[in-house]
Amino acid sequence: MPFAPSSSIARLPPYLFNTDHRHRVLTQLRSKATGLEKYIYLNGLKEREPNLFYEILLANMLEIVPILYTPTVGDACSNYSHIWRRPEGLYVTIEHKGHIREVLRQWHAGHSARIAVVTDGSRILGLGDLGANGLPISVGKLDLYVAGAGIKPATTLPICLDLGTNTTKFHDDPLYLGLRRRRPDTPEMDEFMHEFMEAMTEIFPQLLVQFEDFSTDNAFRYLDLFRNQYRVFNDDIQGTGSVVLSGFFNAARLSAAAAGTPLTDQRILFFGAGSAGIGVAKQLLSFFTLQGLSVEEAKSRIWTVDSKGLITADRKGLQEHKKFFARTDYDGPALTKLEDVINYVKPTALLGLSTVRNAFDEQVVRLMSSLNARPIIFPLSNPVSLCEVDYEDAIKWTNGSVIFASGSPYKTLEYNGKRYEPGQGNNMYIFPGIGLGAILAKARHITDSMVEQASIALASSLTDEEKKADLVYPRLVRIRDLSCQIALAVIRAAQKDNVDENLLFRNLSDEALLEYIRAKQWQPTTLNHHLPRL
Ligand SMILES: NC(=O)c1ccc[n+]([C@@H]2O[C@H](COP(=O)([O-])OP(=O)(O)OC[C@H]3O[C@@H](n4cnc5c(N)ncnc54)[C@H](O)[C@@H]3O)[C@@H](O)[C@H]2O)c1
Ligand SMILES: O=C(O)C[C@H](O)C(=O)O
Ligand SMILES: [Mg+2]
Incomplete structure (x- = not known):
C-alpha cells in the first residue's frame, strides 16, 4: 500500500517549523517587480492570514504603507476591475435605491461595524471619476485605521457607492465591475444619499462614517447636510x-526662526481651491482666529488660485465653495500665471492641492526662495505622479532652505553633504486618531473643535529629536502612539462640546484615559499565526 497521509499535518513541509514565515513573506513581497504586484500580493495575504498581514504591516510601515495606501493604491484603483480577486467590501448601487436597508442588513449578519469609509469613486486622489474602481481607497484607509489606530479589523466596513461613472471608457471595458451608466442628477443622488445614511444609522447604530474622495461639490454638500444629523466627517475637507x-x-515655527515672521503674519497662497484646498484654508482661518485675529484679518492672510488664476470676488459664475476666500482687494487684470500671482502676493507659504504635476517649476520655486529665507512649499496633490514638485528639485532650487511636505511619500536624500528628510502632509496622520477618539467617546457628531484639537495634538507631538531634524510631522513609525494622543484630544473636545455619550471618561485624568486608549488598541495575535492555514 502506498503511504497516504492521514492528517493534514503531513501536508506541511518537514522543516517549516524551523523557518521564519515572516521572513519568507517579506522575501516574496520584495521579489515582486511592480508596486501593483506587491499590492495584489499583500491583499491576498490579508485574506489568507490577517494576523500575519497586520503584524508585518506594523513592523514595516515605511515600506508597506506606500503600497497599500498612497501612491500605489492609486494604481490599484485605476486597474481594479482587472486585478479583482475576491469581494473586499460592500457595494451599494443606485439600483438598490428603495431597499438599501435590506442590502445593509445582509452584510450586517455577523459584522459589528464601528467605522465605515465610504466613497462614491467620483474623485479618487487626483485621478478623477473611477466609478466602482474606487473601492481600494476605502480598503486602504481602513488598513490604516487598523495599523495606525488599533481599530479591530472585524469592525471596519469599506463601502463603494456605485452610482455609475461619467468616465465613459469604463462603460466599454468588458471587465469593468460597475454599472454602465452615467451618474445621476443632483436630486436623485440626494434621495439616494439620504436613504443610505438613514439605513446605515438604523442597521449600524454605533457607526462612524468617513466620507472619502467625493467630487468637490458633493463633498461639501453632504458634509453640510449630514454633519449635525449623523456621526460623519469628510476626510478630504x-x-x-x-x-x-x-x-x-511647525513649518511656520521654523520659518520664524530664520526670518522672524510671527505666525499670524504668514501669507499663504493656495494653488488649487477644491475640497482639499478650501478645507485647509478654512482650518487655517479658524486657527488664526484662535490666535487673536478677527475673521477679516485671518481671511486677509489667505489667497486662493484655481485653473483660471487668482480667485477674485468679481469673477462671474464663481462656485459656492470658492466665494468665501475670493479676494475683494484686487481689481487689476486677471492674474493667471502662478509667477505673477506670487509676485503680487509675496507669500511665505505655497500650498499645492491642484492635481497639476510639476506646477511648481524651477522659476516658481526660485521665486519663493528669493522672497523667503526659508520658503514653506507643500505640494500636497496625490498620487506622486500629480505632485506639484518633487522633493529633490525643491531642495536643489532652494539650496536646501525649503520647508517641505508632500501628500505622497518621498525618500530622505543627501544634498551638498547634508541629509534632508521630507515631511508627508497626508491626512493618514489624522483620521485614525479622530476615528479612534470619536468611537471611544461614542461622539454623536464630529465637531469643528474635535478636528482642530486633533491638529494641535499632532503638531505638539514632535519629539526633541524630530524638532532637531527640522521635521514638521512626526515619524510615521510612531503612528499608534500619535493616534492615542490625538484620540485623547478628540475625546476632551467632544466632552467640551457635549457630544460624548460615553460619560465614564469624564472622570478619568488625562494619564488614565491615555492608558485606557492604549490598552484598547487591537494587536495582531502572535501565537502560531506564522503558520499557514491548513
Ligand atoms: N495630502 C493630502 O492629505 C490630501 C488630502 C486630500 C486631497 N489631496 C489631493 O489634493 C488634490 C486636490 O483634491 P480636491 O478634492 O481639492 O480636488 P478638486 O478637483 O476639487 O480641486 C482641484 C483644484 O485645483 C484647481 N486646478 C486644476 N488645474 C489647475 C491649474 N492648472 N492651475 C491652478 N489650479 C488648478 C481646480 O480649479 C480646483 O480648484 C488631489 O490630488 C488629492 O489627491 C491631498
Ligand atoms: O488618500 C490620500 O492619500 C489622501 C487624500 O485623502 C487624497 O484624497 O489624496
Ligand atoms: Mg481622499
Missing part, C-alpha cells in the same frame, strides 16, 4: 485641513 494645519504650524 476636515482630515486634510487638520493635518495641513499641524504641518503648517
